[in-house]
Amino acid sequence: KAGVTQTPRYLIKTRGQQVTLSCSPISGHRSVSWYQQTPGQGLQFLFEYFSETQRNKGNFPGRFSGRQFSNSRSEMNVSTLELGDSALYLCASSLGQPGFSSTDTQYFGPGTRLTVL
Amino acid sequence: KQEVTQIPAALSVPEGENLVLNCSFTDSAIYNLQWFRQDPGKGLTSLLLIQSSQREQTSGRLNASLDKSSGRSTLYIAASQPGDSATYLCAVRPTGGTSYGKLTFGQGTILTVHP
Numbered sequence: 001k002a003g004v005t006q007t008p009r010y011l012i013k014t015r016g017q018q019v020t021l022s023c024s025p026i027s028g029h030r031s032v033s034w035y036q037q038t039p040g041q042g043l044q045f046l047f048e049y050f051s052e053t054q055r056n057k058g059n060f061p062g063r064f065s066g067r068q069f070s071n072s073r074s075e076m077n078v079s080t081l082e083l084g085d086s087a088l089y090l091c092a093s094s095l096g097q098p099g100f101s102s103t104d105t106q107y108f109g110p111g112t113r114l115t116v117l
Numbered sequence: 118k119q120e121v122t123q124i125p126a127a128l129s130v131p132e133g134e135n136l137v138l139n140c141s142f143t144d145s146a147i148y149n150l151q152w153f154r155q156d157p158g159k160g161l162t163s164l165l166l167i168q169s170s171q172r173e174q175t176s177g178r179l180n181a182s183l184d185k186s187s188g189r190s191t192l193y194i195a196a197s198q199p200g201d202s203a204t205y206l207c208a209v210r211p212t213g214g215t216s217y218g219k220l221t222f223g224q225g226t227i228l229t230v231h232p
Binding site for chain 2 (some may be wrong): 105
């Protein structure tokens with residue numbers, strides 16, 4: 001079974017631009033979560049989508065947004081990029097079925113490395 | 118607010134040594150706790166998941182324990198090898214509400230196993 005895939009793997013943008021990152025979950029998984037990883041803050045939760053609905057959101061400004069499509073693929077968008085948005089963005093997928101949270105393992109993709117100049 | 122702490126921040130050991138990584142969390146209302154491994158510049162690989170009702174899980178040379186009441190978990194690595202060198206992260210999934218996908222991570226332990 002193929003793992004979680006993320007595209008692109010590397011991105012270089014300048015301040016003020018916007019960027020869209022893509023994530024394809026493991027086949028059959030309906031939950032997709034996004035995380036930002038930086039050396040200073042570590043791994044921080046951005047948001048989670050299940051069946052095309054945002055189910056949970058972390059403490060990030062409105063410049064960070066996402067969506068999920070009917071095939072469970074997800075995109076996240078960052079508008080008006082700032083230098084501090086430079087990070088590794090990780091996507092994770094899981095079955096996401098309510099009532100199975102205690103056994104639901106999250107599987108992570110390789111990440112997208114975003115550099116903002 | 119859930120906080121997860123990992124000790125030590127870094128650990129260097131000779132090959133063959135048994136070692137223990139520690140993880141503590143402030144809120145015991147969790148569904149489960151996961152241990153991950155991250156190689157430099159890469160994504161996370163899930164190692165073990167312990168449900169809140171379980172005390173431990175084993176996979177090969179790895180054994181993870183959970184004491185939910187005291188807010189602690191340990192990851193035991195037996196007979197360490199240079200290939201075990203990586204950053205090890207623990208993460209907890211909270212109960213309640215719609216926090217299904219929201220994991221709270223520790224800062225990680227950087228493990229170096231030298232030949």
